[in-house]
């Protein structure tokens with residue numbers, strides 16, 4: 001999965017030891033996993049103990065971005081302590097012929113480091129516009145842009161993707177040869193995050209733009 005040309009060397013804490021054949025450390029794999037995500041989970045610790053909080057995310061270059069209210073406890077903590085960001089895409093349930101060979105197909109990524117505040121005003125606004133583009137390409141040009149007050153109340157943070165590991169499982173069950181006679185159905189139930197038909201707001205008078213049409217087709 002990882003080729004020497006594209007793989008960054010894993011750090012002591014990102015080297016995958018359990019089933020290392022499923023590991024990947026290259027940028028393309030990591031970026032694809034982050035780009036396919038609307039949210040991540042961020043683990044950090046404070047004086048009350050450990051927390052793991054889900055939040056929206058997006059990528060620009062080799063950084064993962066998050067945003068939130070200036071008053072957010074999590075956002076304040078994240079700039080003064082190390083954290084671990086996790087993204088998981090569940091791709092399927094793997095049903096084997098024996099109980100202990102069941103598995104799941106997935107693409108996951110873990111990123112380690114410390115978030116930094118995006119303080120440059122132009123960069124911050126561009127980042128938030130990129131977030132909108134990530135959710136719905138083309139939408140930024142259609143909506144009322146954020147006001148100075150709204151931008152001022154919002155913190156944008158980013159974390160380098162430099163120290164990261166990806167782990168991917170795909171394919172069918174790995175049954176032991178002696179279990180192949182077991183008359184149980186075996187295979188994969190593929191799973192995917194799917195957009196359902198968009199529901200138009202009752203007061204909306206605007207025809208569906210291209211990205212909404214796309215969701216309708218999906």
Ligand SMILES: Cc1cc2nc3c(=O)[nH]c(=O)nc-3n(C[C@H](O)[C@H](O)[C@H](O)COP(=O)(O)OP(=O)(O)OC[C@H]3O[C@@H](n4cnc5c(N)ncnc54)[C@H](O)[C@@H]3O)c2cc1C
Nearest residue numbers: 013014015016017018088090104106108109110165166167
């Ligand atoms: C949907 C899903 C279901 C899973 N179910 C189970 C389960 O039921 N039981 C189970 O034991 N494991 C499960 N796993 C695998 C689990 O995420 C760990 O990889 C595994 O438990 C080994 O953990 P470890 O700390 O012993 O691994 P190690 O290989 O020792 O971990 C070393 C380092 O590798 C990196 N790493 C480890 N796991 C991942 C990962 N998944 N993605 C990215 N980087 C990683 C981290 O940086 C970690 O510090 C599941 C994973 C997913 C995504």
